[in-house]
Amino acid sequence: MKLKLKVLIGAAVVGLMSAQAVAQDKKLTIAFIPGIASDPFFKAMEIGAKKKAEELGITLIWQGSASEYSPQTQLPFVDSALAQGVDALILVPTDPDSLQPSVAKAQAMNIPVITVDTTVTDQSYLTSHITGDNVDGGKQAAKTLAAQIGGKGEVFIMSGSPTGTTNVLREKGFREELTANYPDVKIVDRQYAYSQPATATSAINTALLKYPNIAGIFAIDGTSGTGALAALRNSGKVGTVKLVGYDAYKVQVDALKEGVFTALVAQQPGREAELALEYAKARITGKDADKIEKTVVIPNVVLTKENLPETEKYMYAQ
Amino acid sequence: MASAPQSSRVEAGGSAERLRDLLMRQDLVLLVIFIAMIGVFSAINPRFFSLPAAANILQDFSPVVLMAIGQTFVIASKGIDLSVGSVLGLSGVVMALVIRACNEAGYDPSLTIGLGLLAAMAVGLAVGLVNGLMITYFRLVPFIATLATFGAAAGLSLVATGGVQIAGGPQAVIMLGNKAYGGAFTVPVIAVFVVIAVSWVFLAKSRFGRWTYAIGSNAFAARGSGIDVQRHLIKVYMLSGLLASLAGAFVYFRLGSGSPLSGRGGELSAIAAAVIGGVSLHGGSGKLGGTVLGALITTAVLSGLIMVGVEPNWQQIVVAALIAFAVGIQSVRGPSAGGTS
Numbered sequence: 001m002k003l004k005l006k007v008l009i010g011a012a013v014v015g016l017m018s019a020q021a022v023a024q025d026k027k028l029t030i031a032f033i034p035g036i037a038s039d040p041f042f043k044a045m046e047i048g049a050k051k052k053a054e055e056l057g058i059t060l061i062w063q064g065s066a067s068e069y070s071p072q073t074q075l076p077f078v079d080s081a082l083a084q085g086v087d088a089l090i091l092v093p094t095d096p097d098s099l100q101p102s103v104a105k106a107q108a109m110n111i112p113v114i115t116v117d118t119t120v121t122d123q124s125y126l127t128s129h130i131t132g133d134n135v136d137g138g139k140q141a142a143k144t145l146a147a148q149i150g151g152k153g154e155v156f157i158m159s160g161s162p163t164g165t166t167n168v169l170r171e172k173g174f175r176e177e178l179t180a181n182y183p184d185v186k187i188v189d190r191q192y193a194y195s196q197p198a199t200a201t202s203a204i205n206t207a208l209l210k211y212p213n214i215a216g217i218f219a220i221d222g223t224s225g226t227g228a229l230a231a232l233r234n235s236g237k238v239g240t241v242k243l244v245g246y247d248a249y250k251v252q253v254d255a256l257k258e259g260v261f262t263a264l265v266a267q268q269p270g271r272e273a274e275l276a277l278e279y280a281k282a283r284i285t286g287k288d289a290d291k292i293e294k295t296v297v298i299p300n301v302v303l304t305k306e307n308l309p310e311t312e313k314y315m316y317a318q
Numbered sequence: 319m320a321s322a323p324q325s326s327r328v329e330a331g332g333s334a335e336r337l338r339d340l341l342m343r344q345d346l347v348l349l350v351i352f353i354a355m356i357g358v359f360s361a362i363n364p365r366f367f368s369l370p371a372a373a374n375i376l377q378d379f380s381p382v383v384l385m386a387i388g389q390t391f392v393i394a395s396k397g398i399d400l401s402v403g404s405v406l407g408l409s410g411v412v413m414a415l416v417i418r419a420c421n422e423a424g425y426d427p428s429l430t431i432g433l434g435l436l437a438a439m440a441v442g443l444a445v446g447l448v449n450g451l452m453i454t455y456f457r458l459v460p461f462i463a464t465l466a467t468f469g470a471a472a473g474l475s476l477v478a479t480g481g482v483q484i485a486g487g488p489q490a491v492i493m494l495g496n497k498a499y500g501g502a503f504t505v506p507v508i509a510v511f512v513v514i515a516v517s518w519v520f521l522a523k524s525r526f527g528r529w530t531y532a533i534g535s536n537a538f539a540a541r542g543s544g545i546d547v548q549r550h551l552i553k554v555y556m557l558s559g560l561l562a563s564l565a566g567a568f569v570y571f572r573l574g575s576g577s578p579l580s581g582r583g584g585e586l587s588a589i590a591a592a593v594i595g596g597v598s599l600h601g602g603s604g605k606l607g608g609t610v611l612g613a614l615i616t617t618a619v620l621s622g623l624i625m626v627g628v629e630p631n632w633q634q635i636v637v638a639a640l641i642a643f644a645v646g647i648q649s650v651r652g653p654s655a656g657g658t659s
Contacts, residue, residue, distance in 0.1 A: 038578075040482040066476060162631060192630045195579045197483075198381070198569050205374045206624040209365050223579065226483055230573045234377075234496050235370070251483045251575060318482050 028088070029059040030280050031081035032273070033074065035092040035117070037064035040222065040249055041269055042092070044316035045116070048270025049090075052277045060277075061086065071098035078102045088112045088127075088280040090273075096121045112283045114276045117269075118165070123294075127283045130275050130296045132267040134166050137300045138173025141244045142182070144263045144302055145216045148242040152184030153215035156207050158200050158224040159192050170220050170246065188214065193224045200227020201234065208235050216242040225252055229260050248303055253315045256305060264303040266314045272298055344596035344648055348611040351644065355615065359622035366625045373502035375618045377572055380510040381406065381565035381581075383613035385588035386595070387517045388558030390609045393592055394521070395554050396534040396601025397453065397460035402562035402588055404471035405445050406581030409438035409566030411475045414484035414576025417491065427490035434487075438563045438570075445471055446559025450552030464555075468585065475578040485575035495571030506571045513564065518606045530554060535602030591616050594644040615640070 032049050034042035046062055053060035061081060065073035074094045081089055082105055089106050093099035093115055100120050106113045112127045119129045145155060157174065160167045171190070178185050188211045193200035200223060208214055208231070217232075219225040225245035232238045238260050245252055248266035255261045275296060282288040303311045360367035385402040392399045417434035425433070445467050452463035498504050521527040529550050532540040541547045562581075569580050593599065594615060595608030619640055623633045 038476040038481040040480070043481050066473065189624075189627075190630070191624060195582055197573050197575075197577050197580060198378070201572065202374055202378045202621060203624060205377075206371070206621050209368065209371055209374070210363065210625050210627075222483070223577070226573060226575060226577060230496075233492060233574070234572075249482055251485045254485065318480060 027057060027059050028281060028284055029061065029084075029086050030088045030090060030277065031061040031063070031084070031086040032090040032276070033077050033081060033092065034062070034064040035074070035094050036066070036069040037062075038066045039069070040316070040318065041247065041267075043318060044249075045269040045273045047317040049273035049277060051270075052274040056277060056281050058277060058281060064092075069094050071095040074099070075102065082106055082109060082111065085109070086111060087284050088114070090114045090116060090276045090280060092117045093120050094118070112280060114279055114283075116272050116276050126294075128276070128279045128292055128294055128296065130272050130279075130298065132269075132272065132300065133297050134169035135173035135176075136297075137246065137265045137267070138170035138175075139177040140173075140300055140302050141170070141218050141246065141263075141265050142174045142177035142185075144265075144304070145218055145242060145244045146178065146182040146185050148244075148262050149185070149215040151182060154186050154188045154211055154213050155216040155218065156188055156204070156211070156214050157190040158204055158217060158219045158228055159190055160221040160223055161192050161194055164221075167220050174218055174220075185216075193221075193227055195223050197223050197226040197230070200224045201230045204228055204231035205235060208237065208241070214241060216244070219243060219245045222247050222249060222252070225261070229255050232260055248301075248315045250315060250318060253303070253308075253312065256303060256308065259305065262304065266301045266303055266311070266316075268298045268301070268314065270317055345605070345607050345611065347647060348595065348608060348615060348644065352611060352615050352618070355619060355622065359626055362626040366622055369501040371621065371625070373498055375614075375621050376502055376507050377504075378617040378621065379613055380507055381568050381584070382587050382591055382617055383610055384510060384513065384561045384565040384568065385558075385584055386591035386609045386613045387514065387606065388561035389588045389592040390595070390597050390604050390606060391517075391521065391530055391554050392460070392558050393589075393597045393599060394534045394601060394604045395530045395551060396537070397551070397554070398464065398589070398599075399449065399555065399558045399562075400461065400464040400585045401445055401449060401467040401471055402558060402565075403581040403584030403586075404468045404475070405442050405559055405562035406566040406569065406584050407578055408445070408471040408475040408478075409441040409563035410570045410580050411479050411484055411576035411578050412441050413438035413567055413570050414487065415478065417488075418484060418486035421486060421488050427488040430488060431491060431494065434570075435567055438567045439560060440563075442559040442561070442563025442566070443556050444559070445562075446556035447552065449559065450555035453555065454548035454551050472578075472582070479576070479578045481578060483575045483577050487574060491571060492574045495574060504571075506568050509564075510568065513561070514606070514610060517561075521606050526550075526553075531602050533601075587616060588613075590641050594641055596648055612644070615644070 049060060063077045071094050089111055100122060103113050103120050103125055107125045114127050115129045117131055123129055157171060159171055189207055191203040217228055219228040228243055232241055242262040244263045245261045246265050248264050252261060252264055256264055279292050282292055301311055301314045388402060389399060413434040416437040417430050420430035420433055449464050449467055452458045453460050494505050529545050533547055533550060537547055570576050591612035592609045595612030597604030619637055623636055
């Protein structure tokens with residue numbers, strides 16, 4: 001009888017404890033709102049985020065506009081995430097000012113916010129801001145290209161659009177580096193692809209006719225890079241014209257192996273997302289919260305055919 | 319059997335001839351603009367007047383002209399097809415996916431390319447069929463029906479690829495798209511010229527073309543004269559879809575990969591080329607020669623502007639001005655000529 005009671009109490013205690021354990025281990029729900037869900041860069045980020053979420057036991061809500069990189073299309077996703085009462089919000093703000101009210105709203109609801117890749121104007125409430133460095137990427141591209149053409153000659157910039165902030169920053173870094181350290185490298189022209197690889201191809205083909213001495217091309221984004229590949233194959237200038245691209249999708253890494261790209265400046269979208277999730281969990285649970293850094297710049301990596309054995313791991317997941 | 323269509327053709331003959339005279343002149347005007355343009359660009363930068371530059375322009379011209387030919391049929395039937403740019407993108411990535419799969423399965427390169435091409439064409443025909451059915455059986459206006467497929471096809475190409483470029487074709491693909499005969503004519507470019515010729519026969523010399531014009535000028539009368547208007551319109555939209563998918567295949571061959579972003583905005587270039595070429599948005603008119611010249615002018619001007627060093631942001635303004643000018647002279651001339659005869 002006594003024994004029976006003991007067993008019963010014991011069972012009840014164990015039951016209570018495990019119930020408590022369940023409550024403590026309540027799965028965290030974190031919303032991650034990318035700039036534009038359909039873009040391969042954010043796709044790579046998504047894959048990194050999903051893997052990390054699984055590892056950390058986090059329910060990840062990955063939602064974003066499929067069609068457009070703009071605050072108008074992004075705001076509904078942010079609003080609905082906040083309305084759901086997520087435990088944390090990870091955001092790639094499509095505009096530094098337009099998304100500020102959303103951060104204020106999250107603050108009022110006591111939901112931690114981390115920005116990734118881009119950020120908002122007033123960062124005081126942010127748990128952290130994790131980003132790549134586009135100006136540095138442009139500089140790395142300039143250094144690499146200048147070295148590959150032997151420190152002198154004509155180069156051409158194939159850009160994506162005059163309004164894309166990442167493009168503008170990369171171009172800025174590229175120009176600054178050349179002006180500061182490579183006086184004999186001359187930028188002869190710059191054109192825009194406007195998201196159309198074929199537009200980049202014809203612009204480069206035309207530029208190669210206009211400036212037959214072009215020694216190097218900086219293709220500032222994925223679209224420009226794809227167009228540049230075709231243009232060099234088209235005009236039979238593979239190898240003679242050095243081509244530095246940006247980002248490391250599989251297609252590009254394959255072309256690097258083939259020798260059409262001579263270098264790629266890679267970001268680490270997956271790493272950015274992983275760190276954001278780690279910080280979010282630390283901030284909510286308090287465990288390792290002291291390790292959170294307010295601003296983290298994830299460095300760029302330059303991939304070349306020579307260093308590929310060590311750097312191939314930076315190829316973006318897809 | 320021959321008598322009924324015969325008589326309707328004769329009736330339509332009078333107004334068609336007047337229109338033809340008008341459009342003849344539009345052809346001439348365009349030819350003059352084109353030659354003048356080449357002259358100006360070549361004077362500023364002699365490198366513009368070269369075979370490689372021409373080869374380059376032909377590469378740009380081909381996808382635009384394919385879509386513009388489809389648009390010519392559609393607009394002549396008093397419709398519009400906004401889906402062609404998205405169809406270009408979707409058929410390009412479907413082709414890339416099929417070719418990659420076949421290549422990985424170790425199929426023979428020509429069989430691989432053939433299957434890819436068929437898959438692309440199937441995409442174009444399917445979207446065209448959906449457009450046609452929505453317009454005829456569900457009575458949607460063409461603008462709305464094709465706006466819907468425009469969005470759907472663009473979305474599908476992102477879904478199918480996850481937003482990334484699809485490469486992985488055999489080396490033969492790159493060879494086919496880049497090996498030029500006579501310095502400028504790759505196999506795909508030659509194929510485009512064949513398509514232009516066949517389409518010209520279709521529009522100008524066949525019953526298909528006559529019916530298209532008849533429906534565009536007066537669908538009610540066309541039905542009265544025994545034309546199965548619904549069936550014919552479905553065929554017109556399928557033709558437009560098919561041509562857009564060939565444009566997708568062309569871009570695939572050029573780049574050696576399929577991009578879900580390809581073709582964005584292509585519908586507007588196609589409509590611009592057709593309208594510059596003298597195709598009236600009121601339906602019932604339009605000639606293929608004009609459309610071809612329209613496509614040639616709009617693509618050559620971009621290449622030329624880069625050659626002479628016009629700032630990128632000004633390029634689109636210059637193109638816009640050119641469109642306004644080419645269409646402007648046409649409409650200034652149009653009403654007065656119509657009034658006098």
